[in-house]
Amino acid sequence: MLREAFQVVQAALAAADVPYAIGGSWASAVHGEPRQTNDIDIVAAFDTQGLKRFLESLGDDYYYDEETARGGLVLAEAGT
Numbered sequence: 001m002l003r004e005a006f007q008v009v010q011a012a013l014a015a016a017d018v019p020y021a022i023g024g025s026w027a028s029a030v031h032g033e034p035r036q037t038n039d040i041d042i043v044a045a046f047d048t049q050g051l052k053r054f055l056e057s058l059g060d061d062y063y064y065d066e067e068t069a070r071g072g073l074v075l076a077e078a079g080t
Contacts, residue, residue, distance in 0.1 A: 006040050008058070013044060016053035020044040046073055 013020050023041035046054065051073055055064055 002038065002040065008062070009042060012054050012057035013042075015057040016050050018044050018046055018050040018054055048073065 021043045023043065024039040025037045044050075044054075048070075051069060055066055055069060058064060
């Protein structure tokens with residue numbers, strides 16, 4: 001299930017042309033240090049249009065609150 005969710009998010013980020021980096025235990029395992037947590041951390045460099053394209057790329061199969069997502073983007077741009 002985690003792999004499928006990651007593939008959807010990764011495809012949506014690529015479709016939106018948003019730069020991103022992967023961390024967490026999956027990234028650690030790739031670099032030879034496996035961990036038991038089995039998590040994925042994703043850091044994405046969204047701008048307003050990139051966020052919109054990303055959310056649209058997710059489609060109707062996933063729930064998101066666009067207002068909350070935009071609010072997070074505003075906070076990040078403000079440096080808080």
